[in-house]
Amino acid sequence: MAVQPPHRNNMRPHHESKPSTPIARTLETAQERTEAVTQKVRSSITGLTPREQIYNLPNLLTVSRLVAAPVTAYLLVHDQYTWALALFAYAGITDLVDGWLARRWKLQTVAGSVMDPMADKALMIILTVTLAVKGALPLYLATLILGRDASLAIAAIYYRYASLPAPKTFMRYWDFTLPSAEVHPTTVSKYNTFLQLMLIGSTLALPVVTASGHTFSALQGMDLHQAMTYFQWLVAGTTAWSGLSYAFLKDAVTIMGTNEELKAKQGARGRAIIGVTFGSGVAAAVYFGLTAEEEELERQPKVDLVAF
Template identity: 35%
Template sequence: MPDGTQVGRPASSAFVTLPNVITFGRLCAVPLAFWFVISQQPVYAFFLFAAAGASDAVDGWLARRSGGGNAVGAILDPVADKALLVTMYVTLAAVNELPSWLATLVVFRDLVIVGGVLTLGILGHPVAIRPLYISKLNTALQIILVAVTLLMAGFDQARPILLSALIWAVGATTLASGAAYVWVTVRGRPT
């Protein structure tokens, strides 16, 4: 400034980082992915889902490269990931591309984990959730199943054995990871 004063960045600018902008874009893509599936455009939904996955890798890499991200990104990133996956499972079940029991299981597991963490926090026993190996495997299988389902629907392919195997693998790992989180949390709480 001409008078020698400096204009600082607004206080909220710390929240506006490139990784957070990318993550927010992924969150904004959720309604579009929903629309593509509901309007029977699974190929577009597949490409959007793939782009969202790529953006997750990019924003994570950028956050680590720039010093580990920030508190906003630490909350926004998993919210965007879960919003996309849960939306895809519920929507694909609604159009009969995935079984409704699986969508219910995926949603229920996430509700139990989030509800448990929130309840313990309210009761004065905050819990730090660290990803477990089974949870990482579950997430990978969930992503693969959505991608394969969208591709199969997009090209009017009959349900192959691979898709059925993935459905059961996602069901099993969803149950196992949910139980593992409950077990780790209960075991870690003082009696």
């Protein structure tokens, strides 16, 4: 039986199945290089900083406090003091609960360390402006509180941009899963935040208490408005102290990275920003306070000595 010779196509080597034209080889080489560069860029970007899991219950409660701030102001503008006080109490309770949950279940994140004071300050800023417009808070105290928060916000913008690893894009700037700097509230700042919240809560509760006949009759022996004035002075002092502490303490903000010299320069610049901006706010608050005192003295009745 004659053996048929193998077909010529079956004798072709495997590597000859690919196109062998110069154009095809050029396109194939370009595609391989493009894929290699793409993989290299992706690996370099994802390896810059580790990402965090920010979707947890403590951060969810923190976001709910952010939403509660404008709603409370809306209720306050429409003289719904009872509902505004209730929502403010919810914000205070969740502030304690989300911190306890984060510590208990090891859910602390850098994003949470940023959003938690942000929620407190959003509530404080919005209600401070609303109460000052309604005349429930003096202008000097509102200026001092808002000036401190504004100076810290400006410094935070600088800290975030300066400490963010390259590439410094808009999307990466607002991506809080990429931590670059961490805020450590000072001791006096923690007490000041508590006193500020107590002041706002007392200011919200004052019309509710005075509107209740039974409760107000039991407090008639106390000068509530004078007590509120003393409390406002206390909050003004702790607010000034707290703002200046961020301008002088080096460990209030931790910048991530390995270049210690660059981190020291960035920290010094951030503290200088707080010192200049908050110093201007303190000067404005002092001016408003003295002006209000002079106006109060002018409104007081003068004794006519000639009549005696």
